[in-house]
Amino acid sequence: MSQEANPFESLQEQIDDAAAYLDVRGDVIERLKNPERVLETNLSVEMDDGDIGVFRAYRSQFNGDRGPYKGGIRYHPGVTRDEVKALSGWMVYKCAVVDIPYGGGKGGIVIDPSDYSETELERVSRAFAKELRPLIGEDRDIPAPDVNTGQREMNWIKDTYETLENTTAPGVITGKALSNGGSEGRVEATGRSTMLTAREAFDYLDRDIEGATVAVQGYGNAGSVAAKLIEDLGATVVAVSDSSGAVYNPDGIDARDVKQFKNETGSVSGYRDTEALTNDELLTLDVDLLVPAALENAIDGELAREVQADMIVEAANGPLTPEADEVLTGRDVHVLPDILANAGGVTVSYFEWVQNRQRFYWTEERVNDELERIIVDAFDNLVEAYETHDLPNFRTAAYVVAIRRVVDAYDSSGNWP
Numbered sequence: 578m579s580q581e582a583n584p585f586e587s588l589q590e591q592i593d594d595a596a597a598y599l600d601v602r603g604d605v606i607e608r609l610k611n612p613e614r615v616l617e618t619n620l621s622v623e624m625d626d627g628d629i630g631v632f633r634a635y636r637s638q639f640n641g642d643r644g645p646y647k648g649g650i651r652y653h654p655g656v657t658r659d660e661v662k663a664l665s666g667w668m669v670y671k672c673a674v675v676d677i678p679y680g681g682g683k684g685g686i687v688i689d690p691s692d693y694s695e696t697e698l699e700r701v702s703r704a705f706a707k708e709l710r711p712l713i714g715e716d717r718d719i720p721a722p723d724v725n726t727g728q729r730e731m732n733w734i735k736d737t738y739e740t741l742e743n744t745t746a747p748g749v750i751t752g753k754a755l756s757n758g759g760s761e762g763r764v765e766a767t768g769r770s771t772m773l774t775a776r777e778a779f780d781y782l783d784r785d786i787e788g789a790t791v792a793v794q795g796y797g798n799a800g801s802v803a804a805k806l807i808e809d810l811g812a813t814v815v816a817v818s819d820s821s822g823a824v825y826n827p828d829g830i831d832a833r834d835v836k837q838f839k840n841e842t843g844s845v846s847g848y849r850d851t852e853a854l855t856n857d858e859l860l861t862l863d864v865d866l867l868v869p870a871a872l873e874n875a876i877d878g879e880l881a882r883e884v885q886a887d888m889i890v891e892a893a894n895g896p897l898t899p900e901a902d903e904v905l906t907g908r909d910v911h912v913l914p915d916i917l918a919n920a921g922g923v924t925v926s927y928f929e930w931v932q933n934r935q936r937f938y939w940t941e942e943r944v945n946d947e948l949e950r951i952i953v954d955a956f957d958n959l960v961e962a963y964e965t966h967d968l969p970n971f972r973t974a975a976y977v978v979a980i981r982r983v984v985d986a987y988d989s990s991g992n993w994p
């Protein structure tokens with residue numbers, strides 16, 4: 578196994594790769610490779626047994642040239658400062674690819690939520706919200722869900738912020754429950770843009786998604802929704818996985834039923850009529866479409882040499898190392914990058930924020946129509962850059978489009994002081 582790539586260095590390499598095709602000054606590119614600020618804090622929280630638990634937490638505000646910082650909050654034992662910095666940078670370029678008026682931010686707490694009770698998690702979330710309060714706000718920085726967080730955590734953070742600020746400001750955070758100012762379609766949005774990206778890519782490459790075989794690594798919010806929506810297009814999901822391992826059936830796995838099974842049992846392992854595989858075995862299956870939907874660095878250079886899929890659509894952030902990218906580009910495996918494919922989450926977060934600001938709520942049909950328009954337009958812009966500049970792959974094309982937009986915003990406002 579090669580040494581694990583540092584996600585922040587991967588982000589910087591991706592920016593450099595695209596910058597080679599852009600006429601942008603080196604000092605400006607350097608500015609776009611580093612966060613504006615990072616909060617690092619240690620949360621002291623009373624546990625159910627009366628002891629104090631100490632949890633390291635971060636919020637990185639990477640770049641605000643195009644609007645308020647925006648991006649999720651992750652609860653995971655593997656969270657590091659560099660991971661959060663990378664994730665916040667990916668948010669900048671993601672928001673630029675889909676052309677929504679945000680910069681990028683990201684937060685994380687070093688915690689395995691499965692080790693704590695609901696009341697402990699509430700106190701941890703509220704303690705983090707208190708630390709975040711001076712940094713966030715409807716026009717400043719707007720958090721959202723990510724790995725191991727969802728409506729419940731967003732509701733707690735919103736309530737803490739509003740209580741301490743003595744106001745109502747539902748747009749301070751997105752991904753809330755519908756009863757708390759959330760948007761229709763937000764839960765499904767990340768998987769929906771993954772499906773739309775796959776659909777557009779199959780069409781562009783003259784391939785048929787109907788009947789295509791699909792493997793999905795990670796069966797949480799992003800992966801399970803992507804699987805069921807891709808299945809609805811007529812594809813066959815043959816393998817899915819979570820942290821317990823993978824399950825495989827060449828004749829197909831019912832995407833909704835296996836999710837139901839996971840909800841009931843806690844994992845996909847043991848699902849009926851399947852063979853158990855490791856995650857690495859899933860990632861190297863001979864399928865038409867591979868959807869990594871778990872964490873960073875799922876495929877490194879070594880594993881990339883064994884990948885048999887024709888196409889990879891990244892639902893996760895940063896699932897391929899730069900070395901994997903190089904290997905897959907050389908092998909003509911098409912990779913549709915995270916900053917397009919999973920941008921549905923932040924796009925519907927944007928819709929949620931707009932609805933919160935207007936106190937006027939949309940139907941699910943309107944949300945999904947607007948999302949489809951934005952993802953299809955973004956895909957078309959990416960393809961145009963790919964063809965016009967004869968770029969090596971779709972990731973570089975996405976960064977070329979995105980960096981240009983961020984630089985345009987920076988250039989037109991000027992530097993201060």
Ligand SMILES: NC(=O)C1=CN([C@@H]2O[C@H](COP(=O)(O)OP(=O)(O)OC[C@H]3O[C@@H](n4cnc5c(N)ncnc54)[C@H](OP(=O)(O)O)[C@@H]3O)[C@@H](O)[C@H]2O)C=CC1
Pocket residue numbers: 722723724725726767794795796797798799800818819820821844856870871872873892893894895919920922923
């Ligand atoms: N939620 C959102 O709106 C967005 C999420 N994303 C990205 O999508 C990815 C997944 O996030 P999300 O679906 O929200 O998170 P969830 O917490 O809902 O799901 C994560 C899934 O990944 C699985 N997993 C974790 N570690 C491994 C591993 N080593 N091997 C295989 N599977 C693993 C988890 O397994 P288990 O169930 O066993 O814990 C779980 O099924 C992340 O990269 C995230 O940043 C991107 C855009 C928006």
Ligand SMILES: O=C(O)CCC(=O)C(=O)O
Pocket residue numbers: 647648649650671719720721722723751752894919920922923924926
């Ligand atoms: O919905 C959002 O604002 C951000 C979601 C997110 O964290 C991501 O796209 O990685």
